[in-house]
Amino acid sequence: MPRSSRMNLWPHCFPCFDDGDRSGNRFSTVCNFPDDLLPSLGATAHQPPKLRKYLVSPYDPRYKVWETFLIILVVYSAWICPLEFAFLRYLPSAPFVVDDVVNGFFAVDIMLTFFVPFVDKKSYLLVNDPKKIAVRYLSSWFVFDVCSTVPFHSISLLFNEHGHDLGFKFLNVLRLWRLRRVSSMFARLEKDIRFNYAVIRCTKLISVTLFAIHCAGCINYLIADRYPDPRRTWIGAVMPNFREDGLWIRYVTAMYWSITTLTTTGYGDLHAENAREMLFGICYMLFNLWLTAYLIGNMTNLVVHSTSRTRDFRDVVQAASEFAARNQLPQQIEEQMLNHICLRYKTDGLKQQETLDVLPKAMRSSISHYLFFRVVQGAYLFKGVSSRFIQQLVTEMQAEYFAPKEDIILQNDSPSDLYLLVSGAVVYGRAAEGELLGEIGVLCNKPQSFTFRTTKLSQILRISRTKLLGIIQENREDGDIIRSNLQQVNV
Numbered sequence: 210m211p212r213s214s215r216m217n218l219w220p221h222c223f224p225c226f227d228d229g230d231r232s233g234n235r236f237s238t239v240c241n242f243p244d245d246l247l248p249s250l251g252a253t254a255h256q257p258p259k260l261r262k263y264l265v266s267p268y269d270p271r272y273k274v275w276e277t278f279l280i281i282l283v284v285y286s287a288w289i290c291p292l293e294f295a296f297l298r299y300l301p302s303a304p305f306v307v308d309d310v311v312n313g314f315f316a317v318d319i320m321l322t323f324f325v326p327f328v329d330k331k332s333y334l335l336v337n338d339p340k341k342i343a344v345r346y347l348s349s350w351f352v353f354d355v356c357s358t359v360p361f362h363s364i365s366l367l368f369n370e371h372g373h374d375l376g377f378k379f380l381n382v383l384r385l386w387r388l389r390r391v392s393s394m395f396a397r398l399e400k401d402i403r404f405n406y407a408v409i410r411c412t413k414l415i416s417v418t419l420f421a422i423h424c425a426g427c428i429n430y431l432i433a434d435r436y437p438d439p440r441r442t443w444i445g446a447v448m449p450n451f452r453e454d455g456l457w458i459r460y461v462t463a464m465y466w467s468i469t470t471l472t473t474t475g476y477g478d479l480h481a482e483n484a485r486e487m488l489f490g491i492c493y494m495l496f497n498l499w500l501t502a503y504l505i506g507n508m509t510n511l512v513v514h515s516t517s518r519t520r521d522f523r524d525v526v527q528a529a530s531e532f533a534a535r536n537q538l539p540q541q542i543e544e545q546m547l548n549h550i551c552l553r554y555k556t557d558g559l560k561q562q563e564t565l566d567v568l569p570k571a572m573r574s575s576i577s578h579y580l581f582f583r584v585v586q587g588a589y590l591f592k593g594v595s596s597r598f599i600q601q602l603v604t605e606m607q608a609e610y611f612a613p614k615e616d617i618i619l620q621n622d623s624p625s626d627l628y629l630l631v632s633g634a635v636v637y638g639r640a641a642e643g644e645l646l647g648e649i650g651v652l653c654n655k656p657q658s659f660t661f662r663t664t665k666l667s668q669i670l671r672i673s674r675t676k677l678l679g680i681i682q683e684n685r686e687d688g689d690i691i692r693s694n695l696q697q698v699n700v
Contacts, residue, residue, distance in 0.1 A: 260326065260337050261337050261338075261339065263324055264324050264325070264326055264337055264339070265321065265324050265325050266325075266326065267325050267326060267327070267328075272325070275318075275321075276390075278314075279314065279315070279318060279390060280390055280391060280394055282311050282314055282315070282387075283387045283388060283390050283391055284391070285311065286311060286384045286385070286387055287385065287387075287388055287391075287420060288423065289307075289308070290381065290382055290384050290385055291382075291423055291424045291427035291428070292423075292427060292460070293305075293308075293381065294379075294381065294382055294427060294431065295427035295428065295430045295431035295434070295463075296427070296430065296434075296456055296459060296460060305362045308360070308362065309360050309362075312358050312359075312360050315354070315357070315358045315387070316358050318354075319351070319354050319355065319358060322346050322354075323339070323342060323343050323346060324339070324342070325342070326342060327342065327345060353383075353386050354386070356380075356383045356386070357383045357384050357385075357386040357387055358384075359380075359383075361380040361381045361383075362381060391416075395409065395412075395413045399413075407511055410507065410511060411508075411511070414504055414507055414508070417500075417503075418471075418500070418504065421471070421496070421500060422464060422467045422468055422471055423464070423467075425467045425470070425471070425493050425496075426460075426463035426464045426466060426467035427463065428489065429443065429463060429466060429467065429486065429489060429490075429493075430444065430459065430460075430463040432485050432486055432489055433445060433451075433486070434452070436483060436485065439451070439452065441482050441483050442482050442483065442486065443466065443479050443480060443481055443482055443486050444459070444462060444463075444466075444479070445482070446482050447478065447479065448462070462479070465479070466479045470490070470493060470494065470497070471497050471500075473497070518554070522550070522554040525550055526547065526550055526551075529543075529546050529547060529550055530543070530547070532546075533546060541614070544614060545612070545614055545615050545616070548612035548613060548614065548615060549612050549615060551612070552610055552611075552612040552666070556610055570604075573604070574600070574603075574604045577603040577604050577606065578600060578603060578604075580603075580608075581603045581606065581608070581631070581670060582599060582600070582603055584629065584631055584643060584670070585599055585602055585603050585606070585629060585670070586599050587643050588629055588643060588644070588645055589644075589645070589694055589698055590645055590648055590691055590694050590695060591691065591694070592690075592694055593690045593694070594684075594687040594690050594691065595684065595686075595687055597684070598680065598684045598687040601680045601683075601684075602672065602677075602680060603670075605672050605673075605676045605677075605680070606629075606670045606671060606672045607670070607671050607672070608631070608668060608669075608670055608671075609668070609669050609670075609671055610666065610667070610668055610669075611633070611663045611666070611667045611668075611669060612663070612666065613663055613664060613665050613666060614662065614663065614664070615662065615663050616660060616661070616662050617635065617646060617661040617662065617663065617669065618646060618647050618650075618657050618660065618661045619657065619660050620657055620658065620659050620660045621656045621657060622650075622656065622657045623650060623654075623655075623656055623657070624647035624650035624651050624657055624674070625651070625673060625674050626647065626651070626671050626672065626673050626674065627645065627646075627647055627648055627651045627671070627672050627673075627674065627677055628645065628646035628647055628661075628669050628670065628671050629643075629644075629645055629646070629669065629670040629671075630642055630643065630644055630645075630646060630667060630668075630669055631643075631667075631668040631669060631670055632667060632668045633663055633664075633665055633666055633667025633668060633669070634663065634664045634665050634667065635661050635662065635663055635664070635667065646661050646669075647661075648695065649695075651674045651677065652691075652692075652695060
């Protein structure tokens, strides 16, 4: 009769990597190497390249702080730029003083970029040649960065006393080019293991939606504000003297229209009154079709990813129940099948074995030594053997979970594996925690004289007979000690 299937799982795989930080931040020392900088193949040593004088490393913590500060300024620019463009017809000076200060910070960043090395996309090496840095920047984002930093409002005052010329306002909108920094930030955060991917993704989707609502509301108000007859506008029809109302009232009304249009609610209280507004409404609704599809697609992907395991689990349980009923299996065997499937669902979600499989052998050996060395050393069969033998043994062992009432070894079976009970309980062939199962059958090549069955959730270490005998063959002195221990217990 075939041995019951098992899950190769390791509990608590990471505590050995958590000694450096007990503050609760498990990832504070993880992934502290540069995101893109990798050593070339065949390199005998990997040392960070020496930067030339006056250059700033893109991985310098101070430069990271500077980038974060600029992101905050970008968020401010993304909000204030459409607001100034639409609502502040006769531009007051106060907001633009702040704008000039913000532009000054981005001007500093433009100059700083000429001194920041970059990672070449072909060689993946850090380029720190000032000439190459300058050529790359001048041929890529330099023109756009300069145009988004020029203080067009201050320039407009040279040509117009009030500085409300619409052409200069359009040029001022070029500041939205800075939003590419936010896009890059979200791309980095989605790959940062310190943050939850679903939370970052949802934050990005919400930010895109809010920005679209903000821009659409501002543009639609601008169309009404510039229309010759204010009463024949979407806002003038319900607020004839809307220009005399406060900025807050007008802004909230514009956001109300934008949200009701985006969600296709359409109460009918605010609607287009002229051809310009109808044309913009058509364009906005067509954009909303794309935005809605983008949002629904991303949210559906997140939901499906989080529920697919549960759906597959229920399908497997249903199939197992139908299989037992169709073949009239005993109730005991059906319970073992369902318990095994439930345990596999709970443990597969931990992805512990998958995590270990991607690690190098030396690292897996360190984890095995940390978790199981003392347990294996305490077994009677290995009393007195060398630490080297125990280390080889735990490296080859696999940790498994067995559900309650599941058979580990069957009577009259010829065991091909040696088992060590780490936690749990076993009946029939009784075994307590820290005891071995099937050692006589493995070492003496005899059929098992009784069945081992779990009574509760049990964690067991397993090593194949071939690997065990191979380790004993390599360590003959330890092998003699094992034979002596086996004879003393079974005399």
